[in-house]
Amino acid sequence: MALLEIEILGAKVLRERAVPVETVTDETRRLIRDMFDTMYDAEGIGLAAPQVGISERVMVVDVTDEDGKHQVHALINPEIVEAASETDKATEGCLSIPGLEEDVTRPVRVVVEGLSPSAEPVRIEAGGLLARALQHEVDHLDGILFIDRLSPLKRGMLMRKWRKKRKGAAR
Template sequence: MAVLPILIAPHPTLKRRADPVQEVDDEIRQLTEDMLETMYDAPGVGLAAPQVDISKRVIVLDCANEGEAPQPYRMINPELLWTSEQPDTREEGCLSLPEIYADVTRPAACKVAYLDEQGQRQELEAEGLLAVCIQHEIDHLDGVLFVDHLSALKRNMLMRKLAKQQAGKKPNKKASVNA
């Protein structure tokens, strides 16, 4: 396993729609393991392949509470089957926008279909943090960042803050790619 460099916005890969995975093979399984290691190292609760500069429809998540055993999900070609009409507003952050947070309103629950690491189709109904995380990571696969859900004024303010913050960092490779 390996910790992969995490892209920082406004990297162009983060704004592109990721390609579907054609076959769940050892390369994809290794990618999910490396992504989980990267996510845990950051630390974060979700990571999409475009965030590590791989334009594939692959996400990993682990929304276990602190002190609980890890509950990792590896989702290949995830697709939302439905979302609830009830909204949920939560503060979101992103490993590709370090130290940037904002309240985002999303559906409170969702149902997702995906392929697991064995290539088997799975479905999962989620609510709360897990539902938010699934929607956030699927957004990444479509080239959408959480700040894209905000007003233009708020988004521009946060992106200027990120640019200023990144310009002030020392040219240390780890500091420039990890949250």
């Protein structure tokens, strides 16, 4: 088990589109195990490789949906191939922006395709919290943070508040 350092807002890797994984290797699978360990240690429900400083299209999620269904997924090169036109708003946070949460509007259902850790094709049809978590992590792989989904005014207010809080905590 290895805990990886979580990159915080301001790190360049969080704003770059991650590179596709060419070949799934033991190193890729080790990264996935370490990402799960890091996510659980930080009490998160999802983590993307750029959040641990690695610009690769790898992500993990572990959620229990509203219906009580437990869903654990590790995806390599995931892509959202379908998204519902219906949206809803729910509170999101991010391990890379600690202490900041805000309501974000997203499609209620998505279909995500990618590869499993064994390099097998995977197709996930998701709704609820799983759909939200998958979209949030795929956004990370595209260099998008949940705050980018907010209005410029709301984002500016939140960022000023977050920076002030971080500055105060550093003292």
